[in-house]
Amino acid sequence: MGSGIAQWFTQQMCQVELVDNSQEQLQKALESIHASWDKLVEKKKLDSANVAKMKSLLSIKSLDAVSKDADLVIEAIIENLEIKKTLFKNLDAYFEPHTILASNTSSFPIELMAEAVSDKRKPLFLGLHFFNPATIMKLVEVIQGKDSSLELCQKLYTWFDARDKKPAFCKDSPGFIVNRVARNFYGEPLRIVETDDENKMKEVDRILKEVGGFKMGPFELMDLIGIDVNYSVTCYVWEAYGQEPRFAPHELQKQMVDENRFGRKSKRGFYKYD
Amino acid sequence: MTNVSFDNVLINFGFESKKSKKEILRSNADKSVYMDLTCYDPAEFYSEFSNLKGSFAALFCDEDKKIEIHFKEKNPLVISKLEELGFKPVETTIVSCGFIFPRTIVQIINEAYYALGEKVASKEDINRAMKFGVNYPKGPFEWSEGRELYVTTLLNELNSIYPSGRYVPAKSLMLKSGN
Numbered sequence: 001m002g003s004g005i006a007q008w009f010t011q012q013m014c015q016v017e018l019v020d021n022s023q024e025q026l027q028k029a030l031e032s033i034h035a036s037w038d039k040l041v042e043k044k045k046l047d048s049a050n051v052a053k054m055k056s057l058l059s060i061k062s063l064d065a066v067s068k069d070a071d072l073v074i075e076a077i078i079e080n081l082e083i084k085k086t087l088f089k090n091l092d093a094y095f096e097p098h099t100i101l102a103s104n105t106s107s108f109p110i111e112l113m114a115e116a117v118s119d120k121r122k123p124l125f126l127g128l129h130f131f132n133p134a135t136i137m138k139l140v141e142v143i144q145g146k147d148s149s150l151e152l153c154q155k156l157y158t159w160f161d162a163r164d165k166k167p168a169f170c171k172d173s174p175g176f177i178v179n180r181v182a183r184n185f186y187g188e189p190l191r192i193v194e195t196d197d198e199n200k201m202k203e204v205d206r207i208l209k210e211v212g213g214f215k216m217g218p219f220e221l222m223d224l225i226g227i228d229v230n231y232s233v234t235c236y237v238w239e240a241y242g243q244e245p246r247f248a249p250h251e252l253q254k255q256m257v258d259e260n261r262f263g264r265k266s267k268r269g270f271y272k273y274d
Numbered sequence: 275m276t277n278v279s280f281d282n283v284l285i286n287f288g289f290e291s292k293k294s295k296k297e298i299l300r301s302n303a304d305k306s307v308y309m310d311l312t313c314y315d316p317a318e319f320y321s322e323f324s325n326l327k328g329s330f331a332a333l334f335c336d337e338d339k340k341i342e343i344h345f346k347e348k349n350p351l352v353i354s355k356l357e358e359l360g361f362k363p364v365e366t367t368i369v370s371c372g373f374i375f376p377r378t379i380v381q382i383i384n385e386a387y388y389a390l391g392e393k394v395a396s397k398e399d400i401n402r403a404m405k406f407g408v409n410y411p412k413g414p415f416e417w418s419e420g421r422e423l424y425v426t427t428l429l430n431e432l433n434s435i436y437p438s439g440r441y442v443p444a445k446s447l448m449l450k451s452g453n
Contacts, residue, residue, distance in 0.1 A: 131407045139407035166406040168399035177395050177403040181414060184381035191436075192370050192377065203366060207374040210364050211340045213411035218378075245439035246385065 001104065002076035003029035004134035007036065010058040011046075011135070012163050017061045017070070026060040033058065036135075069096050074128055076104040084108065085116040088125075092117040100152065102128040106179055107236050110145030110172045122147035128156070129176060138166040145172045174240030179233055183247055186230060189218040190250035201270050219270040223263035227256045227270070278355060282306055285355060289313065289333055289424060292431075299323040308352050313427040315371035315435060320346060328352065331373040332361065333424045334417065342366050342373045371435055372428045379417055380425045380432075386414035387444035422451035 006018040006029075020026045037054060040046040061067075073091055077084065084103065091101055101124060103113055110127040117125055127143025140160050144153045153169060160167040170177050189208070193200040205217020222230045231253040238247040256262070256269060263269030276287040277298075284302050286295075286309040295314065299307055300323075307326050311319060312333035319326050330343035341356070343363040356363050370377060386400050395403070401413020418425055426443045433441035443451075 137407065139403055141403060141407070166402050168395060168403040168407075170395040170399065170403075171393060173389075173392065173394050177389065177400055178407040180394075181382060181385045181389060181400065181404060182408050184385055185378060185408075188378040188381045189374070192368065192374060200368060203368055204374050207342055207364065207366055207368075208378060211335075211342050212375045212379065213336065213338075215409050215411075246381075246388075246442075248438075248440065 001130065001132060001134065002074075003033060004132065005074055005076060005104065005130050006058065007033045008130075008135045008164075010054045013053065013057065015057050017059050017066050019061050019063050019066055021063070023060075023062065030058070030060050063090075063094075066094075068094060068099075070099050072100045072102065074102045074104055076130075079105065079107060081108050081112060084113055088113055088116040092121050097121075098124075100124045100126070100156075102126050104128060104130055107175070107233070109174070110143050110148065114145050114147060123149040124152065126153055126156070127172065127176070129178075131178070138164065139178070140165050140167045141176045141178065142167050142169050143172055143176055144169070175233075175237045180237060183234060183237055185214075186218050186222055186234070187247070187250060190252050193219075194252070196252060196255070196270075198271065223269035223271055223273075226263050226265055227253060228262045231257050278359070279305070280351070280355065283308065283349065283352060283355075285352060286310060287332065289427075295319070296322070299326055306347065306349070308349070312376050313372065313424055314431055316344060316373075317369050317371075320369070330356075330363065331376050334376045334379060334421065335361070336412075338362065340364055342375055344369055344373075371432055376424075376428060377432070379414075380428045381441075383414045383418045383425050384429055384441075384444055384447060386418075387447035387450075391444050391446035418447075422447060426451040 003018060006016050010016045018026060018029060034055060037046060037051045041048045041051050073095060075087060077087060088101060097120060101117065101121060105127060106129060114122050114125045126145055126148040129141035129143060131137035131139050142153050142157050144150065157167045157169050168177055189204045192204055201219040205219050208214045208217050231249060234249045238249060241247055260266055261268045264273050267273045278285040282305055284305045284307045286298055286307060288310060292314055303325055305325060308328040309326060310332050311329040312331040316329040327347040328343060328345040330341050332341040335341050339360050340362045344366055353363055366374060368374060372380065389395060389400060390397060397415045401415050404410040404413050426448060429441045429443045
């Protein structure tokens with residue numbers, strides 16, 4: 001997801017350094033961003049002079065070579081709290097005092113990650129949660145942790161709002177806004193169908209699209225996201241809210257995961273894919 | 275509440291208490307009744323009233339006027355009457371308390387109210403997040419605007435059928451609905 005975020009920021013004419021442990025991954029990401037820009041020029045969605053400028057603004061770096069005076073660093077690594085905390089501890093020591101550190105986590109409390117940085121950095125530490133693909137989805141959740149400066153959060157909100165994004169300001173809490181409020185778009189349909197009944201699922205998907213105006217039905221969407229991924233987010237939010245019944249996972253989700261029916265990626269989920 | 279009748283058919287629209295809905299069915303025992311049961315469980319009504327021949331959910335319908343409808347006894351005249359009145363009936367075979375769309379949407383609305391009550395974010399930002407983060411056609415508070423009473427009625431109904439704690443309305447929602 002980091003490369004999508006890097007691409008979006010570069011498109012705002014920011015100077016961006018994309019960082020990864022693997023040089024090979026970085027090279028691939030750079031090539032794919034360039035290819036995407038070239039395509040957008042072909043489609044006349046971007047101006048070729050602007051793209052030339054963007055290409056000069058975006059570079060790839062290893063962590064020990066990145067500019068120490070960056071204004072903003074966004075972490076988008078694996079969702080593992082300990083690994084993230086170790087990284088933030090190193091980032092805190094490496095960057096200049098004015099650098100803002102942000103996490104693109106979709107699950108961990110900002111407060112817990114902020115423990116890894118110095119007291120001086122804490123006001124400059126917050127959550128910036130992007131949605132995939134970051135160049136297309138307009139939402140950024142701007143998450144204020146316990147010690148994040150309100151002024152900084154507001155500044156970033158205004159900055160995104162003035163560009164191609166729709167920011168939403170939210171307090172540090174499990175699932176933030178989207179991953180919490182969207183839970184029952186899946187949880188309730190699962191309880192309406194109750195069992196592994198494909199015809200019922202088709203019907204629920206159809207009604208929610210036709211009557212509700214949703215772009216995708218819950219079952220086809222879970223198949224696309226990955227039932228395992230969706231199930232683990234459900235369990236995380238449920239546990240984080242002390243097993244609150246509103247977030248309880250459904251038996252059918254577990255059954256699917258146990259049967260290796262993950263959705264499109266395993267060619268079998270709620271539906272079959274050949 | 276509006277009633278439309280023709281031949282031996284009565285179509286009943288609008289929000290009413292469960293008691294009033296049942297009273298309408300009782301006093302129209304000689305008619306085939308098709309009734310808006312958005313906030314209730316059609317199964318309960320079907321089992322009690324053999325003159326109830328179909329049910330629909332129009333209380334959450336949008337400008338496009340699409341409504342879920344379930345027929346126990348299909349009547350093309352009912353469909354054309356609903357169409358005449360500007361509705362676009364979409365048939366379903368699933369009988370579920372709150373149908374499919376209202377039941378799903380009230381749960382999303384309820385969670386949005388819980389988040390609002392806990393000061394996680396403003397109404398405006400919650401609407402924005404759902405529209406631009408997961409492509410919802412409307413934000414939860416845009417859906418519930420002016421319909422808070424229907425939302426709490428359906429949640430309470432679901433809560434009485436499934437008393438697991440899943441359907442307890444948020445305080446901030448109850449205040450808004452005047453319940």
